[in-house]
Amino acid sequence: MIKQSPVHFHRMKDMPSTHLLGTGTPMCAGCGGLETLHTMYDILGRKTVFVNAAGCMTLLSVYPFTPFHGGWLYTSMASAPAGAQGVRDAVDILLQKQKLPAEEDVEVVVVTGDGAAYGMGMSATSGAMDRKLDFIYLCYDNEGYGNTGQQYSAATPHAALTSTSKGSHGYPGYKKDLFSIWAAHNPAYVATVIAAEPLDLAKKIEKLQTMTGPRMLISLAPCPTGWDYEPELSVEIGRLAVQTGVWPLKEYVEGEVRHTKVPKQRKPVDDYLKLQGRFKHLFEPHCDEQAIAEIQARVDSYWDKNAAK
Amino acid sequence: MFRIRFHGRGGQGMKTASRILGTAFFKTGYEVQDAPRYGAERRGAPIFAYVRADKSAINERGIISHPDLVVIADDTLVGMPAAGVTQGIDAHTLLLINSHDSASTWQQRLNTEANVLTLSAGEDVADRATLPFISSRCAAAAAALTGVITREIFIEALCEELDHLRQDIIDQNRDIALSEFDDMTVNAGLAKQGGLATASDYVKPDWIALPFESAQISNLAIHAGVTSVKVRTGLWRTMRPVINYPNCSGCAWICSTYCPDGAIKVRTDGYPEIDYEHCKGCLVCVAQCPPHAIESIPEHIARDQEVGETT
Numbered sequence: 001m002i003k004q005s006p007v008h009f010h011r012m013k014d015m016p017s018t019h020l021l022g023t024g025t026p027m028c029a030g031c032g033g034l035e036t037l038h039t040m041y042d043i044l045g046r047k048t049v050f051v052n053a054a055g056c057m058t059l060l061s062v063y064p065f066t067p068f069h070g071g072w073l074y075t076s077m078a079s080a081p082a083g084a085q086g087v088r089d090a091v092d093i094l095l096q097k098q099k100l101p102a103e104e105d106v107e108v109v110v111v112t113g114d115g116a117a118y119g120m121g122m123s124a125t126s127g128a129m130d131r132k133l134d135f136i137y138l139c140y141d142n143e144g145y146g147n148t149g150q151q152y153s154a155a156t157p158h159a160a161l162t163s164t165s166k167g168s169h170g171y172p173g174y175k176k177d178l179f180s181i182w183a184a185h186n187p188a189y190v191a192t193v194i195a196a197e198p199l200d201l202a203k204k205i206e207k208l209q210t211m212t213g214p215r216m217l218i219s220l221a222p223c224p225t226g227w228d229y230e231p232e233l234s235v236e237i238g239r240l241a242v243q244t245g246v247w248p249l250k251e252y253v254e255g256e257v258r259h260t261k262v263p264k265q266r267k268p269v270d271d272y273l274k275l276q277g278r279f280k281h282l283f284e285p286h287c288d289e290q291a292i293a294e295i296q297a298r299v300d301s302y303w304d305k306n307a308a309k
Numbered sequence: 310m311f312r313i314r315f316h317g318r319g320g321q322g323m324k325t326a327s328r329i330l331g332t333a334f335f336k337t338g339y340e341v342q343d344a345p346r347y348g349a350e351r352r353g354a355p356i357f358a359y360v361r362a363d364k365s366a367i368n369e370r371g372i373i374s375h376p377d378l379v380v381i382a383d384d385t386l387v388g389m390p391a392a393g394v395t396q397g398i399d400a401h402t403l404l405l406i407n408s409h410d411s412a413s414t415w416q417q418r419l420n421t422e423a424n425v426l427t428l429s430a431g432e433d434v435a436d437r438a439t440l441p442f443i444s445s446r447c448a449a450a451a452a453a454l455t456g457v458i459t460r461e462i463f464i465e466a467l468c469e470e471l472d473h474l475r476q477d478i479i480d481q482n483r484d485i486a487l488s489e490f491d492d493m494t495v496n497a498g499l500a501k502q503g504g505l506a507t508a509s510d511y512v513k514p515d516w517i518a519l520p521f522e523s524a525q526i527s528n529l530a531i532h533a534g535v536t537s538v539k540v541r542t543g544l545w546r547t548m549r550p551v552i553n554y555p556n557c558s559g560c561a562w563i564c565s566t567y568c569p570d571g572a573i574k575v576r577t578d579g580y581p582e583i584d585y586e587h588c589k590g591c592l593v594c595v596a597q598c599p600p601h602a603i604e605s606i607p608e609h610i611a612r613d614q615e616v617g618e619t620t
Contacts, residue, residue, distance in 0.1 A: 012560075012562055012563060012566070013560075013562050014562075015562045015565075015566045016566075017561065017562060017565060017575040018574075018575070019565070019571035019574075021571050022534075022535035022536070022537040022538050022571075023537065023538055023542065023570050023571055023572050023584060023586075023587035024537040024538045024539065024540035024541070024542050024587050025537050025540075025542070025570065026351065026354075026540075026542075027351075027569070027570075028351045028352055028589075029351070029352060029353055029545060029546075029569075029589035029590055029591035030569060030589075030591035030592075030593055031569050032569070034569045034570065035567065035568075035569040035593075038569070038570070038571045039566060046534075060537075063528075063531070064529070064531045064536055065536045065537045065539065065540055066531075066534065066535070066536055066537055067535060067537040068534060068535070069534035069535060070534065166473065195567075195569075196567075198566045198567070224352065224591075225351070225352060230592075231352065231591035231592065231593065232591060232592035232593055232595060232596040233596065234569065234591065234593055235567050235593050235596065235597050236596060236597075285475070
C-alpha cells in the first residue's frame with residue numbers, strides 16, 4: 001500500500017476539524033481511551049479495519065451499531081494480533097489476485113486494553129512482531145481491567161486502589177514496562193502517546209503511516225470510572241501525567257529511543273496523584289509520605305537515566 | 310413476596326441501595342434475592358437493581374416485571390424509555406420518586422392508578438448523578454415502606470454494607486438514612502406484597518410474534534457505517550455544557566479535539582457547536598476551553614428553559 005500521510009501537524013490548529021468516529025458509543029463520559037481512538041481514526045482515515053480484543057472498546061460495535069466506516073473484527077483477549085494477521089493475509093491475497101483494486105487496500109489496526117496488551121495477549125503480539133506483520137497496534141491503557149470493574153492488571157501502577165487491591169496500601173506491584181518489552185522485538189515503530197497531548201499523538205500517527213511492519217502505540221487512557229475522578233478532569237489528569245514525568249512520551253525507531261516531549265521542570269507527582277480517588281488513601285486521613293516519596297523516586301530515577309535521550 | 314425495583318443513574322449507588330435493603334430483609338428472616346442488572350453500566354446511564362424477599366423459598370428468577378415498589382432516585386429517568394421505570398406498574402404498585410414535583414403531578418403525568426409518593430432529596434444539587442447519600446436514603450425509605458423491617462435491623466444492615474467506607478462517612482449515611490426511615494414510617498405498609506406468581510399465571514409480554522427466520526434474514530448483515538449515531542447518548546447527560554458565543558474565541562480545534570466523543574462539530578464559520586443528541590455531559594470542554602466560554606448548567610434546568618422557549 002502507498003504509505004504516506006496527507007496532512008502535516010505542526011500546531012494544534014492543524015488538528016482535524018471533522019470527526020470520522022461516530023458518536024453514540026457506549027464508552028463512559030470522559031473516556032480517555034476513546035479520545036485517543038477518535039483522534040487516531042481522524043488521521044488514519046476510512047481505509048482501516050479494526051481488530052478488537054475483548055475489553056471496554058468491544059462495546060464500540062454492538063450489533064447493529066458501529067462507530068466505524070469500515071470493518072471491525074472481534075477477537076478473544078489473547079488473540080487480536082492473530083486476527084490482524086488473518087485480515088492482512090486475506091487482503092494481500094485479494095490484492096495479489098487483483099480481486100481488490102490497489103486503492104482499496106486497508107490498514108489493519110489492533111485495538112486492545114492493557115489487560116490484553118500487558119498480559120493475556122502478549123504472546124500473540126510477540127509472534128506478530130516476529131513475523132513483521134504489517135499492522136498498527138493501539139493499546140488503550142487504563143491501568144486495570146476497566147470493563148469488568150477495575151481489577152488490577154499488569155499495567156496497574158504501584159499503590160493504586162483497584163477492586164482487587166483494596167488494602168490500605170493499594171496495589172503492591174509495579175507497572176510493567178511494556179514499551180521496552182515491545183521495543184526489544186525491534187518492530188518498525190513503538191511509541192507512547194496520550195490524548196491530552198493531541199499534537200504529539202497526531203505527529204506520531206503521521207509518522208507511522210509512512211512505515212510498514214509492526215507499529216505499536218501505548219496510550220495512557222485516563223479513566224473516570226476506574227480511577228475515580230470527575231469526568232471533566234480527563235484531559236487535565238492526562239496532561240499532568242506528562243508534566244509530572246509519570247507518563248514519558250517517547251518513540252522507538254531503528255534501535256533508538258527518543259523522548260518527544262520532555263517536561264522542562266517536572267511537577268511533583270502529588271499533583272497527578274491527588275486528583276484521583278484511587279490514590280486518595282495516600283493523602284487522607286494521613287499523608288503517606290513514604291509511599292509518595294517512593295513513587296517520586298521512581299519517576300526521578302527514570303528521568304535521571306534517560307536525561308540524555 | 311416483596312418485589313422491589315430501584316432505578317437510578319450510574320454513580321448514584323442503586324446497587325448499594327438494593328444490597329442494604331436485601332441484607333435488612335435477610336436479617337429480618339426473609340429469603341432474599343438482590344442483584345443489579347449487569348451490563349454496560351456507565352456513570353449517568355440508567356441502571357436498575359432489584360430485590361425479591363419472601364418468607365419461603367423464592368423460585369422466581371430474572372428481572373422483576375410486576376413490581377410492588379419502584380424507587381426512582383432521579384425523576385429525569387421517567388421519560389427515558391430505555392430506563393424502563395414504568396414497566397409493569399399498575400394499581401397495586403407503589404412508586405417512590407425523588408422529585409420536586411408533587412405526587413399528584415406525577416400521577417397525572419404518568420396517567421397511572423399506582424400510588425405515588427415523593428422523596429425530595431438534593432434540591433440544591435446541580436449534578437443529579439452525584440446526589441449525596443441517595444442510595445442510603447432510597448434504601449431507608451424502601452425499608453420503612455415495607456413495614457416489616459425494624460429501624461435497628463435496617464441500621465445494622467446499612468453499617469454492614471458500608472463497612473468498607475470511612476467511619477465518618479458511614480456515620481453521615483446512618484444519620485441521613487435514619488431520618489429518612491423515620492419520615493417514611495407514617496407510610497409503613499404502603500408497599501404491599503404481591504401474590505405468588507405461578508407458571509400458569511404468566512402473561513406473555515406485549516410482543517409481536519415473528520416467525521422463525523434463518524440468520525441471514527433475522528440478523529441482517531449491516532454494511533452501513535457509523536450506525537452508532539442512532540444511539541442518543543445525550544440522554545445520559547446530567548449537566549449540559551453551553552457555549553457562550555460572544556466569549557468564544559473560535560479556537561474550535563481545541564474543544565472539538567478534546568471532546569472524547571467527537572460530539573463538538575466545527576461550523577463553516579469556524580465556531581464550535583455541541584451535538585446535544587450525543588454529548589454525554591463529561592464537561593471536558595468546559596474544563597479545557599481557553600477563554601472559559603463554555604458553562605455547565607443542570608440538564609433539568611436546561612430542558613425547562615427549552616420548553617419555555619418553545620411555548
